[in-house]
Amino acid sequence: MHPFIDFLNASDELAQISEQLSEGVLVANRQGLVHFANKAARRALGNDNLLEQPLAQLLPWLSPYLEKLDFDQPRPDRSPLVSALPVALDSEGRHLRLNLSYLLASNRQPKALLVLIKDVTLSVRDRERLQSQKTRLETIIDGTRAGTWEWNVQTGENIINERWAQMLGYTKAELEPTTEATFQSFVHPDDWVGTSAKVKRHFDGELPFYDHVCRMRHRDGHWIWVHDRGRLTSRTADGKPLWVTGTHIDITDSKEAEERLSKLAKTIPGLIYQYALDRDGHSWFPYASEGIRDIYGLSPQQVQDDASLVFDRVHPDDQDALAQSISLSANSLNKWHCQYRVCFDGKEQWLEGNSIPELLDDGTVLWHGLITDITERKHLEEQLRTLSLTDELTGLYNRRHLFQALEDAYQRHQRYQTPCSVLLIDVDHFKQINDNHGHHVGDAVLKRLADLFREKLRVTDLAGRLGGEEFLVLLGDTTLEGAKKAAELLCQAFAVLDLPGDDGLPFRATLSIGVASLGQEDDEVSTLVSRADKAVYRAKHQGRNRVCLAH
Ligand SMILES: Nc1nc2c(ncn2[C@@H]2O[C@H](COP(=O)(O)OP(=O)(O)OP(=O)(O)O)[C@@H](O)[C@H]2O)c(=O)[nH]1
Structure with missing residues (x-):
């Protein structure tokens, strides 16, 4: 007869059922020798031959309890002697949970020992994995310097981490128990409205999470800038928001840097x-x-x-x-x-x-x-450029620019034989005008002459003042004959101008003009001007108010 059946006085079926259990079952006699071991027990202990083996040897962790056994005392119930023993580690790295109890006879007298063995390796490993995940997450959160919070919307309870409290200059213990009201008491009143509005939109499903920047009061009294982010993680059975988890990150430094930059951008003239x-x-x-x-x-x-x-x-x-x-x-x-x-x-x-x-x-x-x-x-550059080219009194080109233009014309003439003429113009008896009417009237005469150039000459002609009462007009693409006509036109037009005298009475003045055209005899610009100058001299000599052509 099977020893187990002998012990339990039970049916063969019971033994068969026990064979099917995933939990190991060992039954030992008063001497601690195994009398029954089911399949799961044999597998758990890695031994097919457990019968008559001493329990203390098979499961040394039970020894302290086995030593204290007392079979002679009746027991009121079947409660285990040892329940959920500390998880034991076997040679294969498995974890077994052992449960030792008496088997009682009908008179409640212990008559044998029952050991239940459960392989808990998987759940232990799960626990270890969860623990290491938790540690890793904590390290990450610690690294981000994020304050974390979990808020029960229904009860107002708020669970924070140590960093959350530190951010505001407190320890967690100092702030506990924390609630929604604790959070609100730190937030700047002007920012609370915005925070609540964002939370509501998230709860209403408009936003996948809520995200807001607000100011929070530090223990020292100053405001810190906090990036507040959160997400609803569960709802009540009737659909109300339950748990919200989130982070608070102190962004005061970057916010201040941003403000400094924006101030800078505002003060720098221009667009950054x-x-x-x-x-x-x-x-x-x-x-x-x-x-x-x-x-x-x-x-x-x-x-x-x-x-x-x-x-x-x-x-x-x-x-x-x-x-x-x-x-x-x-x-x-x-x-x-x-x-x-x-x-x-x-x-x-x-x-x-x-x-x-x-x-x-x-x-x-x-x-x-x-x-x-x-x-x-x-505009300044433009003014400077104009100033460097023009004569201040008349607004005509100055000597420097005139000679530059003459040089260009000379080069063009050399290359393409383009005709080019100059008029050298001198106001007659100008000294007398100054002497009779004053220097300012002399100036006015020079300006009036400049206006006459603007009125009578072609836009392509270039008039300038060489100095004093001496002017030069460059007539591009113009022969000596054409230039003579232009000179006579100017000469006649000026002679009939009524010039305002100092005494209020108008007076008249005349011009002497020498005309010269670029020709083979001119090996440089100055020769041309010099020929025109000689022609002026002749005009003066012949009685002024006239045009003379250069030889
Ligand atoms: N008002 C005024 N006079 C000037 C200016 N530049 C030179 N003058 C004067 O112009 C006069 C030129 O006189 P002259 O060179 O003797 O010649 P002129 O009196 O015109 O006599 P002719 O040329 O022989 O007809 C001098 O008195 C200069 O002082 C100026 O910008 N404004």
Whole structure:
């Protein structure tokens, strides 16, 4: 007869059932010798021959309990002697949970020992894995310096980590028990409204999570900037929000840096920007400082997704050059530099741009740069240029520019034999005019003569003042004959002008003009001028108010 059946006085079926159990079953007699072992027990202990083996040897962890056994005391129940023993590690690295109890006879007298063996390796490993995941997550959270919180929307309970408290200058213990009210008490009242609104939109399903920046009061009294992010993780059975988990990250440093940068961008005259151009030719300004309002008359938002409005404002004559300079910089990745005009609100402005391109992974080119208004500088440059070319009193070209123009004409003549003539014009008795009417009237006469040139000469003719009361007119593409006619026209027209005298009475003056044409005898410009000068001298000599041709 099977020893187990002998012991239990039970049926053969019971033994068969026990063979099917996944839990190991061992039965031992008062001496601790095994009398029954089911299949699961034999497998758990890795031994097919357990019968008559001492329990203490098979399961040494039970020894302390086996030593204290007392079979003579009746027991009130079948409760185990040892339940859920500390998990034991066998040679294969498996974990077994042992449960030792008496088997009682009907008079409640212990008559044998029952050991239940459960292989808990899998659950132990699961626990270890969870623990290591938890440690890893904690390390990550610690690394991000994130304060974490779990909020029970229904009860208001709020579970925080140590960093959350530290961020505000406290320890976790100092703030516990924490609730939703604890959080609210730290948030700046002006920011609380925004935070609540975002949370509500998330709960209503409008936002996949909520994300907000708010100020929170530090223990020292100052405000820190916090990036608050959270997500609903569970709802009650009737669909109400239950648990929300999230993080609080102190972004005070980056917020302050951002504010410093934005202040800087506001104070720097001009537009600080990032301009992006993708492979398809679409362009936009990911960042534009407030200066864009002065530079292009647009807001940063208007160009955030599309830069076309900017290009619409570029002066039509400068659009091609601007587009070319951008594409050159995009292709070469060299610094972009350009001066161009923009027109808006009825005004025209000169701009100068400088920026450095950067090629992004997706092929987009991103420039970082500055555009400034150089209208004033351009006007000054223009004025300077004009000043360096003109005579201050009459506004005509000055001697330097005249000789430069003569030199150019001389070169053209040498090359293409283009005819070219000059008139050398001298006001007669000018000293007398000064003496009789005063220097200021003399000046007025010179200005009036300059006006006469503007009225009577062709636009292609170039009139200038050589100095004093001496003028030179360069007549491009004009023969000696043509030049003579022009000289006579001027001579006659000036002679009939009523010039305002100092005493209020008009007076008249005349001109002596020498005319010379570039010819083979002129091996340089000065020869031509010198010939014209001689002709003037002859005109003076012949009685003034006349035109003489050079030999
Ligand atoms: N008002 C005025 N006078 C000037 C200016 N530059 C030179 N003059 C004067 O022009 C006069 C030129 O006199 P002259 O060279 O003797 O010649 P002129 O009196 O015109 O006599 P002719 O040339 O022989 O007809 C001098 O008195 C100069 O001082 C000027 O910018 N303004």
